Amino acid sequence: MLGDQDSAPAPATIQPVQPVEQRKFEREMHIQYFKRNLQMLPEPYTSNDTHRMTLAMFTLGGLELLGVLEETVSEDNRKDWIEWIYSQQRVPASDGSSHSHDALYGFGGGPFSGLPFQQHSEGIENLGCECGPNTTVHDTAHTTMTYTALAMLVLLGDDLSRVAKEPILRSLRKLQQPDGCFIPCITDYEQDMRFVYCAAAISYFLNDWSGFNRSTALHFIRSCQGYDHGISQNLHQESHGGSIYCGIATLGLMGEEALQDQKTMTRDVQGREDEVAFEERKSRAGFVDLEGTRRWCLQRQTTGFQGRVNKPTDTCYSFWIGGALKTIGSFELVDFDCNRGFLMETQHKFFGGFGKWVGTYPDAMHSYMGIASLALMGEPGIRPLDPLLNISERMKERLHTQTVFWKDAA
Numbered sequence: 001m002l003g004d005q006d007s008a009p010a011p012a013t014i015q016p017v018q019p020v021e022q023r024k025f026e027r028e029m030h031i032q033y034f035k036r037n038l039q040m041l042p043e044p045y046t047s048n049d050t051h052r053m054t055l056a057m058f059t060l061g062g063l064e065l066l067g068v069l070e071e072t073v074s075e076d077n078r079k080d081w082i083e084w085i086y087s088q089q090r091v092p093a094s095d096g097s098s099h100s101h102d103a104l105y106g107f108g109g110g111p112f113s114g115l116p117f118q119q120h121s122e123g124i125e126n127l128g129c130e131c132g133p134n135t136t137v138h139d140t141a142h143t144t145m146t147y148t149a150l151a152m153l154v155l156l157g158d159d160l161s162r163v164a165k166e167p168i169l170r171s172l173r174k175l176q177q178p179d180g181c182f183i184p185c186i187t188d189y190e191q192d193m194r195f196v197y198c199a200a201a202i203s204y205f206l207n208d209w210s211g212f213n214r215s216t217a218l219h220f221i222r223s224c225q226g227y228d229h230g231i232s233q234n235l236h237q238e239s240h241g242g243s244i245y246c247g248i249a250t251l252g253l254m255g256e257e258a259l260q261d262q263k264t265m266t267r268d269v270q271g272r273e274d275e276v277a278f279e280e281r282k283s284r285a286g287f288v289d290l291e292g293t294r295r296w297c298l299q300r301q302t303t304g305f306q307g308r309v310n311k312p313t314d315t316c317y318s319f320w321i322g323g324a325l326k327t328i329g330s331f332e333l334v335d336f337d338c339n340r341g342f343l344m345e346t347q348h349k350f351f352g353g354f355g356k357w358v359g360t361y362p363d364a365m366h367s368y369m370g371i372a373s374l375a376l377m378g379e380p381g382i383r384p385l386d387p388l389l390n391i392s393e394r395m396k397e398r399l400h401t402q403t404v405f406w407k408d409a410a
Contacts, residue, residue, distance in 0.1 A: 023344040026352060027066060027381045030371065033352030034062040035072055037364055045364075052110035053088060056081070057148035057155075058368035064155055064392050065371050065383050078156045085149050085156075087111070089128030090141045091164045103174035103186040104131045105167035106141025106202075107149035128164065141171060143184045143198040150205040155395050160403040165206050172199050172211030180213065180220030181234065192233035193224060197246035200253045201389055207405040214254060215283070221247045222262075222288055229292025241300060241307035244293070245320040251286035252327040252388045259328065261290035294330050297321050301335060304342030315346045315354050315366045318373035323387040326376055336377050343370050 037059045048055060060081070063069045073081070088108045108129075129139070146168065153160055175182050175195075182195035196217055203212045224232045224247065230239020231247040251258040262285045267278040287293060300306050305317035318339055325331045345358045347370065353362025354370030375385035375392075384393040400406045 023347070023349075025344065025374065025379060025381065026347055026349070029352030030347070030367065031063065031066055031068055031072065031352070033348075033362060033367060034059050034066070038073070041364075049112055050109045051145070053085070053107060053145040053152070054109065054148045055364050057152050058364040060152060060155055061391065062364075062368045062371050064395065065368075065375055065385065066381065067383050069155070082153060082156050082158050084111075085152055086128060086162055088145070088149065089162075089164060090131050090139070091128040092167050093130045102167070102170040104140045105164060105171040106143065106146035108139070108141055109145040128162075140185045140187065141168075142188075143172075143175065143182060143195050143202065147198040147201045147205075150202060151389065151391055151395070154205070154399045154403060155391065157398070157402075160205075160405060163206070163405075165208065165405065168202065168206065169208060169211035172202065173213075175199070176211075176213055176216070178216070179223075179235075180216030180218070193221070193231065193243040193246040193250075194233070196220065197250045200250040204253045204389065205399065205405070207409055209254075214258075217250065218254075218258060218284065218286055221250065221286055225288045225293065228296055229289050230296040231293070238308060239296060241297075241305060241317040241320045241324075244297065245324045247286075248293075248324040248327050249388050249390075254286075257284050258286040260285035261287040263287070263289045263291070290328065294325070294328060294333075297325050297330070298333055301339065303338045304346075305339070312357060313342060314356055315343065315373075316356070316369040318343060319369040319376070319390075322373050322376050323390065326387040331376060334377075340374065340377060340379070343374060346370065 037055075041055065045055065060069065060073070063072055070078075085107070088111065090105050090108060092105065131139075150160070150163065153163070172182075174186070175184070176199065177183065177191055180196070181191040181193075182199045183189055183191045184195045184198070199212055200217070203209045221231070223235055224237075224243070226232055226239055228239055231244040232239050233243045262282050265278075265282055265285060267273050267275070273281075300309075300317065300321050302313045304313040304315065305321045306313050307317045307320070322331060322334060322339070325334060342358075343354065346354050346356070346360070346366070348355060348362045351362055353364075353367035355362050356366050371382060372385055372390060375382045376387065378384075385391070386393050386396045389396060
């Protein structure tokens with residue numbers, strides 16, 4: 001018996017689960033990466049020259065989130081950036097000859113067709129490119145570039161006093177389609193949820209929603225919520241992590257009423273709300289089934305997040321889906337350790353910045369989104385982020401207190 005006991009296997013000992021060792025967040029390397037991007041971008045970015053405004057936003061915004069914008073970009077250089085941004089603004093002709101071109105106004109993406117750059121030290125303030133009868137239809141503003149231009153102006157400390165607010169609002173009215181969606185510019189008939197969000201963000205920056213039809217936009221967002229309760233780019237398309245952020249952030253910018261859930265709404269019998277009033281109130285709610293949408297977002301987490309079902313995990317969706325969950329008050333349901341662990345693997349160990357996937361080279365967009373996602377999780381060394389405008393909370397406070405469209409309305 002003793003021999004049998006000696007030869008028997010020892011009982012298994014339960015060991016405590018050890019946390020997976022994660023790589024360090026290479027903050028200084030990321031700072032250097034964004035600083036290099038301000039000086040020169042690699043050759044593959046050549047085809048993105050028309051999007052230079054947005055690339056600049058990712059770069060300057062990354063330095064802002066990392067808390068080093070003022071120390072890495074001098075005051076004179078920040079003023080030069082402001083002048084460069086305003087040189088891309090499309091404004092009505094001063095002689096009144098452009099009254100029929102209301103869809104042209106806002107900001108373009110780069111200097112390929114803008115005014116010559118004037119340094120602030122020359123004492124000349126750019127107001128933008130005048131659009132007249134001879135303006136080519138290809139030399140117009142773009143809703144995405146207008147959104148990122150406004151965000152950068154606030155980031156750089158401008159008070160927005162040179163922004164042509166009324167022409168921009170007129171353009172938004174022209175660009176919104178009958179179904180509530182937006183096209184980005186008058187020559188582009190690609191319409192989807194991205195441009196709904198950009199139009200909403202522009203309206204928020206300008207503190208004026210008169211160029212944005214809320215009712216039709218709400219209808220469009222609800223119509224893009226599919227059988228799986230995700231949100232697609234357009235009607236009858238596949239649910240997508242980017243469009244779910246754009247749709248939900250738009251609802252958040254429109255206000256708490258738009259974030260209501262139609263499925264759980266009930267008629268206020270005690271308040272004697274009749275069916276007509278109840279249906280009208282439901283029409284102002286943005287969600288068809290909020291719990292289903294929340295579930296779709298959470299099911300996209302593998303380690304980080306995938307943008308669609310059966311797709312690989314991708315750095316940018318840690319923000320797109322994370323920002324959506326933050327907006328609906330469900331971000332605490334994310335597995336922070338897994339999400340952070342994935343992001344630590346996509347940061348480049350030699351160059352800084354973040355790549356799309358593990359082992360890929362960094363790029364400006366994924367680098368900014370990686371930092372933004374870490375900001376949502378409260379990573380030390382990164383400033384808190386406002387998930388609706390995708391800017392730092394410090395920038396949003398500056399928007400409300402130091403820009404003409406907000407401080408004058410307070």
